[in-house]
Amino acid sequence: MKIIVLVKQVPDPNLVTISENGHLQRENVPSMMDPFGMMALQHALTLKKNIGAHVTAITMGPPQAEDMMRRCLEYGVDEAVLLTDRAFAGADTLATARTLGCYIKSRKFDYVFCGMQATDGDTAQLPPELSAILGINIYSYVSKVRIDDPLVMTQIYDDNSLEIEACCPAVVSFLRPPEDPIVLPSMKDFMDARKKSVDTLNAWMVGVPPGSMGSKGSRTHVVRIDTVTKPKKDTEYIDGSDSKSAATILIGEVKG
Amino acid sequence: MIDFVPDPNSPYLIDECKIRGNAERVVIPDDESELSSVVKEANRTGTNITISGLRTGLCGGSVPLGGILVSMERFSSMIGIGKDGEGYFLRVQPCVTIDEIVRSVQLKRIEGFSDITPNACSEFRSDKRKFFYPVDPTEMRGSIGGNISANASGARTFKYGPTRNWVKSLRVMLADGNIIRIERGEHISNGRHFDVTIDDVHLEFDIPNYDFNRSVKNATGLYCHEDMDLIDLIIGSEGILGIIVEADLRLTEWHPLISNIIFMPDDQSAISLIDDLRHDTIVEPEFIEYFDKGSVDLIRRTCLTDPTILRPPGYECSAVFMDMSMDNDVESRFERLFELVRKNGGDPGRSWTGYDQNDRKRMFAFRHSVPKSIFDYVASLKDGIPAINKMGTDMSVPEEHNLEMMSFYDSILKEHGLEYVIFGHMGNCHPHVEIILKDMEDLTKAKEAYGILAQRAFEFGGSPSAEHGIGKLKRDYIRMVYGTEGISEIRNVKSAFDPNNILNRGNIVE
Numbered sequence A: 001m002k003i004i005v006l007v008k009q010v011p012d013p014n015l016v017t018i019s020e021n022g023h024l025q026r027e028n029v030p031s032m033m034d035p036f037g038m039m040a041l042q043h044a045l046t047l048k049k050n051i052g053a054h055v056t057a058i059t060m061g062p063p064q065a066e067d068m069m070r071r072c073l074e075y076g077v078d079e080a081v082l083l084t085d086r087a088f089a090g091a092d093t094l095a096t097a098r099t100l101g102c103y104i105k106s107r108k109f110d111y112v113f114c115g116m117q118a119t120d121g122d123t124a125q126l127p128p129e130l131s132a133i134l135g136i137n138i139y140s141y142v143s144k145v146r147i148d149d150p151l152v153m154t155q156i157y158d159d160n161s162l163e164i165e166a167c168c169p170a171v172v173s174f175l176r177p178p179e180d181p182i183v184l185p186s187m188k189d190f191m192d193a194r195k196k197s198v199d200t201l202n203a204w205m206v207g208v209p210p211g212s213m214g215s216k217g218s219r220t221h222v223v224r225i226d227t228v229t230k231p232k233k234d235t236e237y238i239d240g241s242d243s244k245s246a247a248t249i250l251i252g253e254v255k256g
Numbered sequence B: 001m002i003d004f005v006p007d008p009n010s011p012y013l014i015d016e017c018k019i020r021g022n023a024e025r026v027v028i029p030d031d032e033s034e035l036s037s038v039v040k041e042a043n044r045t046g047t048n049i050t051i052s053g054l055r056t057g058l059c060g061g062s063v064p065l066g067g068i069l070v071s072m073e074r075f076s077s078m079i080g081i082g083k084d085g086e087g088y089f090l091r092v093q094p095c096v097t098i099d100e101i102v103r104s105v106q107l108k109r110i111e112g113f114s115d116i117t118p119n120a121c122s123e124f125r126s127d128k129r130k131f132f133y134p135v136d137p138t139e140m141r142g143s144i145g146g147n148i149s150a151n152a153s154g155a156r157t158f159k160y161g162p163t164r165n166w167v168k169s170l171r172v173m174l175a176d177g178n179i180i181r182i183e184r185g186e187h188i189s190n191g192r193h194f195d196v197t198i199d200d201v202h203l204e205f206d207i208p209n210y211d212f213n214r215s216v217k218n219a220t221g222l223y224c225h226e227d228m229d230l231i232d233l234i235i236g237s238e239g240i241l242g243i244i245v246e247a248d249l250r251l252t253e254w255h256p257l258i259s260n261i262i263f264m265p266d267d268q269s270a271i272s273l274i275d276d277l278r279h280d281t282i283v284e285p286e287f288i289e290y291f292d293k294g295s296v297d298l299i300r301r302t303c304l305t306d307p308t309i310l311r312p313p314g315y316e317c318s319a320v321f322m323d324m325s326m327d328n329d330v331e332s333r334f335e336r337l338f339e340l341v342r343k344n345g346g347d348p349g350r351s352w353t354g355y356d357q358n359d360r361k362r363m364f365a366f367r368h369s370v371p372k373s374i375f376d377y378v379a380s381l382k383d384g385i386p387a388i389n390k391m392g393t394d395m396s397v398p399e400e401h402n403l404e405m406m407s408f409y410d411s412i413l414k415e416h417g418l419e420y421v422i423f424g425h426m427g428n429c430h431p432h433v434e435i436i437l438k439d440m441e442d443l444t445k446a447k448e449a450y451g452i453l454a455q456r457a458f459e460f461g462g463s464p465s466a467e468h469g470i471g472k473l474k475r476d477y478i479r480m481v482y483g484t485e486g487i488s489e490i491r492n493v494k495s496a497f498d499p500n501n502i503l504n505r506g507n508i509v510e
Helices: A035-051 A063-075 A093-104 A126-134 A187-193 A243-255 B032-045 B098-107 B120-126 B144-150 B230-234 B267-278 B293-303 B330-343 B357-382 B399-415 B440-459 B475-497
Strands: A002-006 A009-011 A031-033 A054-060 A079-083 A111-115 A137-146 A151-157 A160-166 A170-174 A199-201 B002-004 B025-028 B049-052 B068-071 B078-084 B087-092 B167-173 B179-183 B193-198 B201-206 B243-250 B257-264 B287-291 B318-325 B351-354 B390-392 B419-425 B430-436
Touching: A002 A035, A009 A063, A031 A035, A031 A063, A035 A054, A035 A063, A035 A111, A035 A137, A035 A170, A054 A063, A054 A093, A063 A079, A063 A187, A079 A093, A093 A126, A111 A126, A126 A137, A126 A170, A137 A160, A187 B257, A187 B330, A187 B351, B032 B049, B032 B068, B032 B167, B032 B243, B078 B098, B078 B120, B087 B098, B098 B144, B144 B243, B167 B230, B179 B193, B179 B230, B201 B475, B257 B267, B257 B330, B257 B357, B267 B287, B267 B318, B267 B330, B267 B399, B287 B293, B287 B357, B293 B318, B293 B357, B293 B419, B318 B330, B318 B357, B351 B357, B357 B390, B357 B419, B357 B430, B390 B440, B399 B419, B399 B430, B399 B440, B430 B440, B440 B475
Parallel strands: A002 A054, A002 A111, A054 A079, A079 A199, A111 A170, A137 A170, B025 B068, B049 B068
Antiparallel strands: A009 A031, A137 A151, A151 A160, B002 B025, B078 B087, B087 B243, B167 B179, B167 B243, B193 B201, B257 B318, B257 B351, B287 B318, B287 B419, B390 B430, B419 B430
């Protein structure tokens, strides 16, 4: 089984403060691996430990993200790939998904594991965008993975859970770590990782079309950040046996 | 200024030792002039003043025995940055927390700070190097004033020494309301006699004839030795000589560290690994902490209900927690560490390692979860929140007696039929033995055992109170260590500073 794990470097949310004009103050704030991406990594490493899955960690980010990718190697991933280029800067979720998708298409894989969202953007848009770009299934909000053929995943929707056979290839977004996660690398893994290196690729090597990446390829731009209170709605289940009528109901919901 | 009569259940009457005191008034001054007026009035009327910081002490130092409780909580400003020949220093008020100090220095968040020396703030901000305040007293929410008054230490004392080593100067309000600035190196005793005039205040007195035990971690009574610095007499004096209103703290250059928690097969192999590591010149540990098997088991229980704590591995083990420098020599440090781990029956694959701040924070949270795990355990036995749950020792011994002392802990506590776990600063031969109190009978037995253990630690040339101080709880140990004569000499020093005995009455001596 080949698993790709998407990780992201974010500023430590416990140390970031918000200035009076609403901007995040990141100066001198140490970076860390996004906790949701970390959960995805832990699930992948658990599968590596239990069934010998081959795990490749990928991120798109600035050159400094190499430290985090090195950390992935220390945790025991087989390969770590950093996609980094000035042309990737300012990417929104769609441009990021296109860049990652462009590279992932060049790889053989069974599953793409990622966090359901990242703590710096909180959009939760990337996993579904990526699944659309790759043209494969998505299993969202996964909390547990049971080893079977195919893997059986538990999805969490508010207070309800759903157990589902996850046919591959598929994107899987996680919202919880495994029950007995690898919490930190061992000293031995740390030393072994020093013999490995992070593969660094630029835009040309990835082959992303120029207009579809970075700020040029973005459809959204951040104007202002506000805190909003979201009204709580109960989860509504739609009968999916007839996909056409289910889609009609969904479109109706979106249009309001 | 706030001034009120406290309710008997007021949080101002209690600290972390959970002994409740009483006070006629609680006063919260806004500034030095208000504090001075309270002190002057108390001095005139002979009223006892107990100084309180953030009440995280473990020996009742801020628990009032009548009179006025003065809370310093509004003295909570970071004042500025200075620089002299020895490097940068931070000027703070006493109720700034250790956590605030650590964050401000680490992130260089010094907006609004004053230049204590010309252009120090801009120089500090633009300095490419990182700095830190190296004392880690475990309780990061404690006040720096309390830390200085108790000469707090912690895991990093192994390399950096206690709080005392990092205090450059103090401004201290005396019992008559006057303030003096004591700069390190400026006021040295002549033998055991002080005759100094500072800011028009004249102080003349003899220090006690005992030599404070500096060969082990020690927080038992007033620090004194021949030709000593006056500032060292104030540090660790638990507020009986004066009230700290401002402190200058030395900072040191930060360097990257890698933390390791090594799971060893049993207690003996873990202790033996620590013995090998203590003076190893290749690994050069920055601190070494120990968890016996019982401590790891308790943490494992607590993890089931608290997912924020790292879950120990499923196999039976003890653990050693140590930091080392992550420099160009890190590979040879690890090679040597692996060699020592294997020599003592361990496996380098059975360990955790981390160097980024977040991972290291989680490892420290694991270290700090032992007391909570004991609380959870006792709560589960009693099916509720226990009023008492443990009694922790705070004894250090010279290295040559460490193993004997460890065996002595075992034999005495077993003899008394007590359940216990051992963890803590084994690098400094200063483990915390946490006696689990399941009922009041255990409390009686634990008190008796504690006295026997403290006596043996003292006989071994150690300290019965290595880092928590004396406060009101451990005064018996002052008598054990210094005798009646020593107590009388401590009282004489107090009289020179506080002739009407108004400040923190009951701390260190009655």
